[in-house]
Amino acid sequence: MNTAFAELHIDHVSRAFGEHIALRELDLTIKGGEFVALLGPSGCGKSTALNCLAGLLPLTGGQILMDGKRVDTLPPEKRGFGMVFQNYALFPHMSVRRNVAFGLSMRKVARTERERRVDEALRLVQLTDHAAKFPAQLSGGQQQRVAIARAIVLEPRLVLMDEPLSNLDAALRLEMRSEIRRLHQTLGLTTVYVTHDQEEALALADRLVVLRDGLVQQIGSPEEVYAHPANRYVAGFMGYRNLLPVAMSTSDTVTGEGFTLSGVNRDGLTEGAAVAAFRPTDVTVADTEGENTVRAAVEIVEYHGREQAVEARLPGGEALHVRTESRLAPGDEVLFHVPRERVLVFAP
Amino acid sequence: MTVTAPERPSLKHRLAERGVDRTLLLLVPGVLFVVLLFAYPVLYGLQLSFQPAEGGSPFANYSTFFSDPYLADTIWTTLRLAIPAALINVLASIPIAYRLRGRFRGKRFLTTILVVPITLGTVLTAEGLKQYLSPVGWFNRILMALGMDEPMRLVPSWTAVLFSLIITGFPFAFLLTLSYLSGIDPTLEQAAATLGADWRRRFRYITLPLLAPGLAITFCLTFVLAFSVFPSAYLVGLPQGETRVMSIAAYEAAFRDGDYPMGSTIAVIMAVVMLVVIALVLAWRSRLYRGATGGKG
Amino acid sequence: MRLGGRRRKSSGVSTAQLPAGRTAERPEYDPVRGPSGRTPSENLDPPIPAKDFRRRPLTVGGWLVWGAVAFFLVNLVGLVASVVVNSFAVTWFDTWWPSGLTAQYYSMAWQEMALLDVLVVTLQVSAAVVVLSVLIGVPTAYALARRTFFGKRLITVLFLLPILLPPMTYGIPLATVLYKFDLAGSMTGVIIANLVPSVPFVVLTMTPFIEQIDPKIEAAARMCGANTAAVFGRVLAPLLVPGILAASILVLVRTVGMFELTFLTAGPGSQTLVVSLYEAMFSAGIRAQQAVDAMAVIYTGSMLVLLVIALRFVNPTQLVTRLKE
Known part of the structure; x- marks a missing residue:
């Protein structure tokens, strides 16, 4: 049953809760073996999409096809997908071993085979020594591993992960991140991964789906989404922290209050209001006035080791975020420079 | 899966959106039960109360009740017992629960x-009170050993019924108050202490306001318990006089005189009076702050 | 009013508001909080010692409070002891202590009042009420805890009223109806009458319990391939056992102690212990006061045993209806 598939087609899937439309016509094709991340802030519809895929929520519209066969009419237990939940959802009254074995005994897998596969799964997530413990006796990271083992022991044709790392602390999160990627590769899984952390999505996924208010904003590889965000919203989400309100003056220059910038016109604007987007890391301290320099007063300086995170005030009152190795102090009047190819101009 | 295919899940979905799915079938036995054995008898009793045994106007039973002081006064008799009992129970449990909140050795024992x-x-x-408070009982013996001239006549009396209501009602009030108090985050008081409030002011300005809604509920529940007083009013009270409470009147009408309509009438009035008192308390409660009491999570 | 107990507490809280079944004996399995969201550091953090904070010399007010508690308890002991001592008394009149002690009134009470039969009836009635109210109440509680639907408030109020109203108010019409259908006066009638407050009580106790089980756990079971029967049998039922146990014991205590409803519906062969005790007291004079007291002691003794059992499984605060907010 759980053989790999060639292609999963999510065909214009929508989901509404009463008046509120949580997901609008999501259209996405996932190839076997792919790692797809659904990315967006809370309430963007990414978890709704995952639950629809899992069968935990019925669809309002659209269909889900696996190699041409409809699966959205099947109940969750018949779809043969594995799922890892945000809060792990381990069965608190079962030992680690019985948690992992649960799915196999539901499928009536023979005892010896079951034991073998549970051992294998526990070995994969390095929990062999904790097999007899109960979930409450484990740390957060260990619980997470149990949840992953429980999902992959079934060799599911699709693994769904709902913000699996958001309850872990920073160090553990990095460790589990590589663990998930490793399991995906070694087991040849197909994974759909939901997260609000763009760094996590960029690090893990083959393909990103950025969502906002239930609508797809951009689908693309990490490089595409990172370097070429489709709109100002995706840009903001991808670390373009400086989103300055400006007005178009020519097709590739914009003016704000007290500065003029040249940039890449992404939305083909010719006049009117626009937004100039660039990353704090692309801003440097300039020696002399010239193209794409702005003057700003340093207000807050945060120490980040080699770098400093600086918040400066532009003449018009907007904040300018800068990440620089230059040592600045509050009160300094500084001239900053942004390369023109790093400034993206979007419709507001 | 031709034309009807998209239609079917859509209807199911629309119902599921309103919370209607097969899970609701689980409600059927419970709802059937409560309707048949609670709602139906209550409505039947209500309808019966408008059908006086001797005929006449549908309101005859009600006008009889309110025009006959022997019946109408039971309302005040009941309230005069139930309100003091509930108040005493709630007020007494506040300081005791306040001292018992937090954790310390022996708390479980004391609570038990x-x-x-x-x-x-x-x-x-009632049986115990009858003997303990009797003129020759231990209570009067101790008082006389301490220098009283003659034993107090405590049973049967209004006081004895009040005592019995306190003995049976206090544990409930205490437990509820204690659980409400434990629900208040102790760090709130610690925060007040760092701001310079002594324990009196911490209690007055932090604990009490957060506790007040819970106290209202506690009052309601102990009031309900006291309001339905029946056996002790008979056994240690004066069932024809000072402790002739509504349940006695209702019981006598229905089962001693066999006048079910009158019995139901008194039961209906009893429920209404009780609900009015509770509604008043809850109305007061709705004006209080009822948000989170700082419990974590 | 809304059902309460949904709060999830972290570790530094007294046991007072943790729902039933949360005893320290089973650290590995916490049906209430589940494993969610606890990092190891959170588990290791020592709770703030609230005790140190509130330690202060006992003030006048403190002495007054403890004095009042002591006074209450002393009188309570006196009250209970009066009954116990009298039940063993040969004769006791106008003295500090009876003239002699004997157990003969216990055997008298046992024989004359057919106590064995009464106890058997009490047991049968309570067992039937417990089983039936759990069977009816738990599914209802599940549906109420998991779904929001049109008319839910109305149903909740309908389940709240039998607990809130004095038993006398609905007991009289209920008894009237039961007499109309020839059910009163029999054990069936007594069981039906006692179910009326018990089923809502189970619903009210179980709803917060079920709410505290993360629906994601059910979803996880489904994703593992469990069908509806398996979700209920393998995942929900084991998680609900402590709650069902707590609710059952509380219903048992309430049924054994329920006077009014049984009194209104019982016939000669279907009286429970409380009601025959009341009858015995009410007809005092026919038989020796000591025999009545012996019966009262037996009643209190059995209630005490039940309470001790209950307190092993149930948090004391649950003896009171879990009505909050």
């Missing part, structure tokens, strides 16, 4: 001791 009277039940409490 205070809860034991629940096992006594009204009947045994």
Whole structure:
């Protein structure tokens, strides 16, 4: 049953809760073996999409096809997908071993085979020594591993992960991140991964789906989404922290209050209001006035080791975020420079 | 899966959106039960109360009740017992629960001791009071050994019924108050202490306001318990006089005189009076702050 | 009013508001909080010692409070002891202590009042009420805890009223109806009458319990391939056992102690212990006061045993209806 598939087609899937439309016509094709991340802030519809895929929520519209066969009419237990939940959802009254074995005994897998596969799964997530413990006796990271083992022991044709790392602390999160990627590769899984952390999505996924208010904003590889965000919203989400309100003056220059910038016109604007987007890391301290320099007063300086995170005030009152190795102090009047190819101009 | 295919899940979905799915079938036995054995008898009793045994106007039973002082006065008799009892129970449990909140050795033991009277039940409490408070009982013996001239006549009396209501009602009030108090985050008081409030002011300005809604509920529940007083009013009270409460009147009408319509009438009035008192308390409560009490999570 | 107990507490809280079944004996399995969201550091953090904070010399007010508690308890002991001592008394009149002690009134009470039969009836009635109210109440509680639907408030109020109203108010019409259908006066009638407050009580106790089980756990079971029967049998039922146990014991205590409803519906062969005790007291004079007291002691003794059992499984605060907010 759980053989790999060639292609999963999510065909214009929508989901509404009463008046509120949580997901609008999501259209996405996932190839076997792919790692797809659904990315967006809370309430963007990414978890709704995952639950629809899992069968935990019925669809309002659209269909889900696996190699041409409809699966959205099947109940969750018949779809043969594995799922890892945000809060792990381990069965608190079962030992680690019985948690992992649960799915196999539901499928009536023979005892010896079951034991073998549970051992294998526990070995994969390095929990062999904790097999007899109960979930409450484990740390957060260990619980997470149990949840992953429980999902992959079934060799599911699709693994769904709902913000699996958001309850872990920073160090553990990095460790589990590589663990998930490793399991995906070694087991040849197909994974759909939901997260609000763009760094996590960029690090893990083959393909990103950025969502906002239930609508797809951009689908693309990490490089595409990172370097070429489709709109100002995706840009903001991808670390373009400086989103300055400006007005178009020519097709590739914009003016704000007290500065003029040249940039890449992404939305083909010719006049009117626009937004100039660039990353704090692309801003440097300039020696002399010239193209794409702005003057700003340093207000807050945060120490980040080699770098400093600086918040400066532009003449018009907007904040300018800068990440620089230059040592600045509050009160300094500084001239900053942004390369023109790093400034993206979007419709507001 | 031709034309009807998209239609079917859509209807199911629309119902599921309103919470209607097969899970609701689980409600059927419970709802059927409560409708048949609670709602139906209550409505039947209500309808019966408008059908006087001797015929006449549908309101005859009600006008009889309110025009006959022997019946109408039971309302005040009941309230005069139930309100003081509920107030005493709630007010007494505040300081005790306040001292018992937090954790310390022996808390469970003390709590258990205070809860034991629940096992006594009204009947045994009445029996005990009858003997303990009797002119030759230990209570009067101790008082006389301490220099009283003659024994106090405590049973049967209004006071004895009040005592029995306190003995059976206090544990409930205490437990509820304690659980409400434990629900208040202790760090709130610690925060107030760092701001310079002594324990009196911490209690007055932090604990009490957060506790007040819970106290209202506690009052309601102990009031309900006291309001339905029946066995002790008979056994240690004056069932034809000072402790002729509504349940006695209702019981006598229905089962001694066989006048079910009158019995139902009194039961209806009893429910209305009780609900009015509770509604008043809850109306007061709705004006209080009822948000989170700082419990974590 | 809304059902309460949904709060999830972290570790530094007294046991007072943790729902039933949360005893320290089973650290590995916490049906209430589940494993969610606890990092190891959170588990290791020592709770703030609230005790140190509130330690202060006992003030006048403190002495007054403890004095009042002591006074209450002393009188309570006196009250209970009066009954116990009298039940063993040969004769006791106008003295501090009876003239002699004997157990003969216990055997008298046992025989004359057919106590064995009464106890058997009490047991049968309570067992039937417990089983039936759990069977009816738990599914209802599940549906109420998991779904929001049109008319839910109305149903909740309908389940709240039998607990809130004095038993006398609905007991009289209920008894009237039961007499109309020839059910009163029999054990069936007594069981039906006692179910009326018990089923809502189970619903009210179980709803917060079920709410505290993360629906994601059910979803996880489904994703593992469990069908509806398996979700209920393998995942929900084991998680609900402590709650069902707590609710059952509380219903048992309430049924054994329920006077009014049984009194209104019982016939000669279907009286429970409380009601025959009341009858015995009410007809005092026909038989020796000591025999009546012996019966009262037996009643209190059995209630005490039940309470001790209950307190092993149930948090004391649950003896009171879990009505909050």
